Amino acid sequence: xxxxxxxxxxxxxxxxxxxxxxxxxxxxxxxxxxxxxxxxxxxxxxxxxxxxxxxxxxxxxxxxxxxxxxxxxxxxxxxxxxxxxxxxxxxxxxxxxxxxxxxxxxxxxxxxxxxxxxxxxxxxxxxxxxxxxxxxxxxxxxxxxxxxxxxxxxxxxxxxxxxxxxxxxxxxxxxxxxxxxxxxxxxxxxxxxxxxxxxxxxxxxxxxxxxxxxxxxxxxxxxxxxxxxxxxxxxxxxxxxxxxxxxxxxxxxxxxxxxxxxxxxxxxxxxxxxxxxxxxxxxxxxxxxxxxxxxxxxxxxxxxxxxxxxxxxxx
Numbered sequence: 001x002x003x004x005x006x007x008x009x010x011x012x013x014x015x016x017x018x019x020x021x022x023x024x025x026x027x028x029x030x031x032x033x034x035x036x037x038x039x040x041x042x043x044x045x046x047x048x049x050x051x052x053x054x055x056x057x058x059x060x061x062x063x064x065x066x067x068x069x070x071x072x073x074x075x076x077x078x079x080x081x082x083x084x085x086x087x088x089x090x091x092x093x094x095x096x097x098x099x100x101x102x103x104x105x106x107x108x109x110x111x112x113x114x115x116x117x118x119x120x121x122x123x124x125x126x127x128x129x130x131x132x133x134x135x136x137x138x139x140x141x142x143x144x145x146x147x148x149x150x151x152x153x154x155x156x157x158x159x160x161x162x163x164x165x166x167x168x169x170x171x172x173x174x175x176x177x178x179x180x181x182x183x184x185x186x187x188x189x190x191x192x193x194x195x196x197x198x199x200x201x202x203x204x205x206x207x208x209x210x211x212x213x214x215x216x217x218x219x220x221x222x223x224x225x226x227x228x229x230x231x232x233x234x235x236x237x238x239x240x241x242x243x244x245x246x247x248x249x250x251x252x253x254x255x256x257x258x259x260x261x262x263x264x265x266x267x268x269x270x271x272x273x274x275x276x277x278x279x280x281x282x283x284x285x286x287x288x289x290x291x292x293x294x295x296x297x298x299x300x301x302x303x304x305x306x307x308x309x310x311x312x313x314x315x
Contacts, residue, residue, distance in 0.1 A: 105275050
C-alpha cells in the first residue's frame with residue numbers, strides 16, 4: 001500500500017463500531033448459556049455434543065446458502081480442518097462431561113483458562129520465547145486453579161475435565177488462527193463440525209447408543225437443543241465473524257472473558273443451591289480473569305509498539 005493510500009484510509013464509522021460492540025456483548029452473553037443448557041438438557045454429554053453438531057452443521061449450511069458463501073471441499077487444508085474438528089469434538093465432550101460431573105460454574109471457570117493456555121502454546125507454534133511475565137501470570141492462574149480444586153472437593157473430577165477442555169480449546173484456537181489466514185471461516189467451521197458429527201455418530205452407532213430423534217424428545221430437551229445448536233452455535237459463530245470487521249482482537253478477547261461471569265450468575269439464579277461455590281473459589285475465578293485481562297492489555301501495548309507508524313516523508 002502506498003503512503004498516499006495509507007494516509008487516506010477512512011476512519012472507522014463510530015456507529016458501526018457501537019453496533020458491533022452491542023452485537024459482541026450479545027454474542028458473549030449467548031455463549032454464557034452453553035454451560036447452562038448443558039446442565040438443563042437431560043441427556044448424556046455425548047448425545048448433547050452429537051445433536052449440537054448436527055443442528056449447527058445444518059444451520060451453517062443454510063447461512064452459507066443465504067450469504068452465498070462457498071462450502072466447496074476443494075482445498076488443500078481439508079485434512080487440517082478434519083484434524084481440528086477432532087480436537088473440537090474432544091473439547092466439547094470434556095466440557096459437557098465437566099458440567100455433568102461437576103457443575104456449570106466449575107466447568108466455565110476452568111474453561112476461562114483457555115486464553116492462558118493459548119498464550120503458552122503459541123510461542124512453541126511460532127518458535128517465540130515465552131516471556132517471564134507470561135510465566136508469572138501462569139503461576140498465578142495455576143495457583144488459582146489449585147485453590148478452587150482444594151475448596152470444591154466434590155467437583156474435582158469436573159475441575160480436571162474442565163481444565164483439559166480449556167487446553168483442547170487453546171489447541172484448536174491456535175490451529176484455527178493459522179487456518180483462517182488462508183481460508184474462509186465459515187467453510188472451516190462447517191467441515192470441522194461435520195467431521196465431529198460423523199466421527200461421533202459412527203462411535204455412537206457402533207456402541208448402539210444413538211440418541212432418539214429430536215421430535216421424540218421432551219419439550220425441555222428439544223428447546224434446549226435448538227437454542228444450543230441454532231442460537232449458541234450457528235448465530236454466535238456468524239456474529240463472531242461479523243464483529244471482527246469492526247473491532248480489534250484485543251476488544252474481542254477482553255469481552256469474551258465475561259462469558260464465565262454470565263454463566264455463573266445465570267446458574268446461581270436458576271440453581272442457587274447446586275451451583276453455589278465456596279467464597280474462596282470466586283476469589284480464584286477473579287484471579288484467573290484478572291490475569292487474562294492483564295495479559296491481553298500487555299499484548300495490546302506490545303502490538304501497538306510493533307506497528308507504530310513512522311512519519312511520512314515530506315515532498
